[in-house]
Amino acid sequence: MRKNRRRIAAFALAVLLPVLAACGGGSGGGSSAGGTIDVTIGVGGQASIVYLPTTLAQQLGYYEEEGLNVTLQDFQGGAKSLEALMGGSVDVVSGYYDHTNQMAAKGQKLKSFVTMLRYPGLVMAVSPETDKPIGKIEDLKGAVVGVSAPGSSTHLFLNYLLSKKGLDPRKDVSVIGIGLTGTAIAAMEKGEVDAAVLTDPAATQLAKRHPDLKILMDTRTAEGVKQAFGTETYPASVLYSKAEWIEQNPEAARRLARAIQRTLKWIQQHSPREIAEKMPSRFHGGDESTYVEAIDHTMPMFSPDGVMHPEGPQAVKEVLSLSLEEVRRAKFDLKETYTNEFVQ
Template sequence: MSEGAKRSGRRSWPVVLLGLLVLVTLTGCGTSDEQDPSAEDVVEDSVAPETEAPSTEATSTEAPESEGEEATGDLRTVTFALTNQRAIQYHPYYLADYLGYFEEEGLDVDIQIVRGSSGAVQQLIGGNVEIAHPAGPATAQGVSEGHCLRQIYSYEHINVYGMAGVADQGIETLEDLKGQTVGVSEPSGGEIPLLRAVLAEADLEENVDYQFLPVGEGGAQTVNALQSGAAQAYGSSVYDVAATEAAGVALNDLMPDKFRYMPSTSVVVMCETLESDKEMLAGFGRAVAKATVFSQANQDAAWDITETYEPTLFEDETIATAFWEAANAAMSQPPDIEGEPWGSHHYEGWEVYLESATQGTEEEGALEQEAVDVVLNETLTDELLPDINDFDEEAVIDEAENFPGV
């Protein structure tokens, strides 16, 4: 890694990259015609209870040789669904594998890549994986359909979607969008309900004060639409926005602070798994927490280890750096829970999201109040956090600072 790409960070990463949100949707910087089959697709469809989900078929990743000891044959294999192949976004999971933290917990974690958060929840409900990593809206949707889910560890805290105005067109505030066009990823993009709520904060109504226009997922189509003036703002995943800005489009962050910290991707299991496998789940979470500490203590080592899992993502250092900063920002704890145990839930952010999620009709995916109450009082659980955080953080920091290299 070049000197210019050196990273730093300890307990709290700065919220950078347009101050935006996190989650996911694109391969490198591809166009919308060449969508990543593992791209994030949060709650576009209702979470179905089918055992088989052909459109979200999981594929296993192959890990490079790690620092941990070779498997002894008595490790427990655990299936874990991630919503896309992008190792940068999920680098603590790959670090936990490479550094042997999962193995220390007696686990051989089989990472399965599925299409989006709704796909991850489908695989979990169908019994095809034991642990999943969906975004909050997909978890809430699953709960609303009567499934018993538990979120045991919050991984990302920044809202999964962002909105930015094109600087060259003078878009600096939400009010500037009156009479304008807002670019979105696609007609049924998961960002649209949130963008409606955001624009309503400025008393703007869809198809009266503004309109949406599908412009793709951060690739050439998006760039062309924004540079040509076809759209004056862009709302999509943080990685789409990052890729667009890296391609040369100057953008101004328009996301109100109210919507900045909202439920993003986290570790979710079925209720019966929590009841029967507490020790396994605590060990899984502990390995991830240790890997997060390692990453913060030595960002250069974390970068180099992650690159061994997905070298092609690092070929364009500008894009990789933007993604890396966005991923780190997403894992930063909101100010009101900063310093809380790893995996702590941000209830205030959930309340803001759930309030907006009840707006609209059932056909539009609005949640019933009963589901909101279940999510806040039952789905989010702190039960395992004491065990997850039962490790020597200083020892992990020392290991990171003395890491010999990949």
């Protein structure tokens, strides 16, 4: 009997030990059970602060701690990242949530699985070198307006602002792609565009160099989001992928979501300067103090927990319906465009 008990105990221990090791205590601190997973993430303008958590997670070593081998591919704008996802050259996109709605209207199933920004952080500014008298959105008629890339979220934001004021986005303005960082600043300062949709750090850098910079709309704050969209929250940068990829790779999605959640928590616990010091120096644009200031401006935008709140997607769909006929006419379930499964 004693021998049998010892055998049973030894057998139970042999079975339980691997299971306990795999569970890792449930602390959310980097279990890599199942081996390292390779993931390629396309970023719609990596140096832009709206995508900061994606790079910061790598700088902090959180991807590696979660058992991920992450490759970040930088693109000019969100539309280019989306193209890469649909073409199969990236697994996941660090981009704006509105692309999941835009593609759902076309019958393509994309899904967001962790939210990084609760405000879009988009700034509509007038070029300091334009000769056009632009003081309000309506004055953009006949202007050349810069966006990160045609079809990107900055372009959709422009279309929304124009449509809201009764202008035709296809006829009343000319749109060109200027990127989001140094190239956007250069286009504004050289007068290549009359106005542009910017993000930080470009918006802060340009305002510092031109104190009289005219800003027509600023969605970096709750007040600005309310003015632009009439809502308290408007989900912006997220990690999203094809719904099929998430279904087939739930562990990769879970680890990515956990790494971003840890990064968002780290952001809440550190100062803008400490955050800037962790980022690649090339993102500073040669002016670290302005970069720190830009991060300070965007601190309220970062989600504290990565969770998508249900009123946010509804607001996005309503905005897109105003500027995109295909979204307005399409019938799709918003609950299919995001999931909180991996962040709760």
